[in-house]
Amino acid sequence: MTSNKRAILISLCTSILLMGAKFIAFFITNSNAILTDAAESIVNVLASGFAFYSIYLATLPKDENHPYGHGKVEFFSAFVEGVLIGIAGVVILIKSIYSLFYGNVVSDLYDGAMIITLTGLANLVVGLYLIRTGKQNKSLTLEADGKHLLTDAVSSAGLVIGILIIQLTQIYWLDSVISILLGIYIIFHGYKLTRKSVGGLMDESNLELVEEVVEILQDNRQAPWIDVHNLRAQQYGADLHIDCHVTLPYYFDLNAVHHEISSIDKMINQAVSRQTELFIHADPCLPACCNYCKVENCPVRAEAFRAEIKWSMENVTKNQKHFEQ
Structure with a gap:
């Protein structure tokens, strides 16, 4: 089993266990705020299950129908997770606003706070593990799931503080107010995750990757590489695809052109520490x-x-030679 599959399987099993614990805490306390946390756990389970299937697809080799591989399914996975988070946040807001006006009886808040504290710590540990593994393996799905769990851990921490305040002050309408605030926070996080995934699905250029590649080219430029322009970079799962135009002396024969292009390919693959596929068009x-x-x-x-x-983001990404600027 690959490290990505192992990590997401741990996330799935943890999410199922923590969902059960949070619903137990809700049944004990009847707290809307705790129900908020428990409802988000349902999203965690669904998202982790879909993420596990997405990672399985992303590891499949290229085929005739998918010449660029299956890595883009990770963007779709992150999109689904973001949408589910947003839906959970909306449901939480509706329930909390209703309870704020019509009241809600709560009890045994200390017991509920203890359970939520333990689940928050578990989500923190697993979330950091997923983010670290995702960054190491360039997996957007793992990073998205890890950030989701960190969001859950942060909301759990705020929830515990709120529960203790309610218990100490006996102001029970604060339960719904805290739940509303957490619902807004969850919706905002879902929006950010969805926005990032839509950018990937729409082939939005990864500006950080482009800037990294431009710096590599500038720091290692050779005399025959007269000009580089129309550079674009896209990420397909863990794979990086780059295409650009390189101006070379027009009197170079085919062997010399191939040598220079291969040198650029080798240099970038060694520098960016990930599998990179380059499509370089040679201009005279x-x-x-x-x-x-x-x-x-x-x-x-x-x-x-x-x-x-000097090559920079401003001139290398334009579809024109520098003398035309």
Whole structure:
């Protein structure tokens, strides 16, 4: 079993156990705030189950129908998890607002607080484990599930504090107020997760990855790499796909062009510490490139070298050679 599957299986089993514990706490106390936490646990179980299936799909090899692999299912998994979190938050708000106006009898809050404290600590530990494993293996699904559990742990901490305040002050309508605040927090977290997953499904460029690749190219640039432009980076699960245009001396033969492109491919794969697939289009140089071309003893130079154009996010991502700016 891979580390990703092991991590998400631990998350699924933990979520089932903690869901049961939280509903026991609700039946003991009849607290809306605790019901809020228990309802989110249902989402945790559903999300972890779907995430487990998504990770299974993401590990399948490329085939004729999926030439880029199955990694994008992780974005869909994160989208489903974000939507489920948002729905849970809306249901929590409706129930809490109703109870705020019509009242709700609670009891045995100390016992409920103890159970919620233990479940919050468990979610904190498992959540940090999932995030660490997800970052190591470049898995958006694991990171999303881990952040979800951390959100649950934070809401549990706020819930415990609120329960203790209610017990000490005997102001029981605070139970619904705390539940409303937690519901808003849960909806906001669901929105952020959904927004990120939609960006991936819509092939939104990962700007952090693009910036990292641009820095690698700039720090390791070679004289024959006259120009780089139209660079884009997309993530498919754990795999990274990059395409760009590289301007090379027009008199290079096919072997020389292949050598330079292979050098770029090897350099980026070694530097970004993840499986990277590159599609590099080779452009021939033009006389207007000469003023920033550093190729020594060029047999066709039309203009003397004046200054190097530093590659940055602003110029490398544009679909035009630098002299056209």
